[in-house]
Amino acid sequence: MRPLAASSVDTVLQDYQPRILRRYLWITTALHLAGFVLPPMVGLPIRPETVVARSAGILLGVIALVVLYRGGRRPGRRAYQVSTAAALLATPIVMSGLILAAAQLLCAIAATFLAMYFVVFYPKLQARLLVGCLTGFMAVGVVLAPTAFTLVPVDVDTATVKAAVLVVAVTCVIGAAEMFGSLTRTLIESASTDALTALLNRAGFELAFRDALASAGTEQASVTLALIDVDQFKSTNDHYGHAAGDAVLVDLANYLAAHLPRGALLARVGGDEFVSCMVGEHHAELPEVMVRLARQSPTSFSFGVASCTGESDPLTALYRRADRELYTAKQRHHPPEPPADEPSLRTGWNA
Structure with missing residues (x-):
């Protein structure tokens, strides 16, 4: 999908x-x-x-x-x-x-x-x-x-x-x-575009972000950005191989794309790192949505969220703040180990 x-x-x-x-x-x-x-x-x-x-x-x-x-x-x-x-x-x-x-x-x-x-x-x-x-x-x-x-x-x-x-x-x-x-x-x-997940890559996301910001029609546009990181991704690659790791990434990409609010941007910006953002009046919905998605996702992930209004270089500032929040979340979040049988059980969204 x-x-x-x-x-x-x-x-x-x-x-x-x-x-x-x-x-x-x-x-x-x-x-x-x-x-x-x-x-x-x-x-x-x-x-x-x-x-x-x-x-x-x-x-x-x-x-x-x-x-x-x-x-x-x-x-x-x-x-x-x-x-x-x-x-x-x-x-x-x-x-x-x-x-x-x-x-x-x-x-x-x-x-x-x-x-x-x-x-x-x-x-x-x-x-x-x-x-x-x-x-x-x-x-x-x-x-x-x-x-x-x-x-x-x-x-x-x-x-x-x-x-x-x-x-x-x-x-x-x-x-x-x-x-x-x-x-x-x-x-x-x-x-x-990211070849594996068909999401925007980092360059595509930055172009789409600037366009969304300009389309807001005001210099005081409010933005919320979420950095998303797959839990224990290295362990999955080590135990099951890179094909299983790729399946986890595609699984999470499809899950997020299907459940994020309409108008939310979504991209894969690193190995196991995704980013989503919302610009405009509904931007404040994103933190609550991310909490719900993290709780219900078949693929365990951590996230950090940051918001700003009217900053001259919002993307750089949001990345920095969200990255700190993500690091904190990873430190306190101890997800269960991947299942020992089939890696497909970890990617239930594809099933």
Whole structure:
């Protein structure tokens, strides 16, 4: 069982998603606007259908930007749905009014960045569906374009030029999505996720923590952090081997992820050390929750808790205080020895 979303790489990406989409919309909308200025500068006329298509693309881009900015730092689901639909439609609509093959290919280049955005920020199945819709809309746009010609004097008909544009555009979009989009997603996951437990690692947790603090919207945000350490972990490794120790860590990660309050961050920051924190008005719930979880957990663990409000560097201070509390808890806590039969009995959550 994978941990909750609040403990995954998606937590790290939440802050970047609206910023990347806004930048894409700003750039593409500006390029569509430039399409009214550049052709006359090189002596090319602007046809009425081109004006309509570019105007529609600009309008969709503006609508998407307004919706995103009104959504604030963390736009809601509806804001993403509207802005994504507008981004999906804008470029194909503009392509449907272009008569120059080179201009259509430039629009296809813009679509490759949108496809990479989908792969990075959406689950795999949803990303592939969005990329498929994008390529389908592009194909319709190229087919509906009134004509197509190149600046090179070659004797080819419109259908051949359209077919060539379509093949290049679709290949670029799908190739960019599968190669660069997937690679970017993989690199982000590797850099911010613990491979064993699928929780955030220390780097990912620090990014998510800073984002949660910024999203609180106040300099006096209250934070509670809990450091969690597995009891007698070295003894488990020595008696049963590292495979059993790994099973204990995965077991505890799944248990904590399933029972921590919604919105609580959770990460594995060391060998057998986990950290959880809550930011905002419900932060004071965490100590009581940790007491209950420690009492009911199938894997024995100790924890230390610390809270602060409005500190300039809260994470460093919280780590230091929680670590002292954890040391004290370990000193007074004498858990039973691991069972002598099967290590699986110690990891009942997986069973």
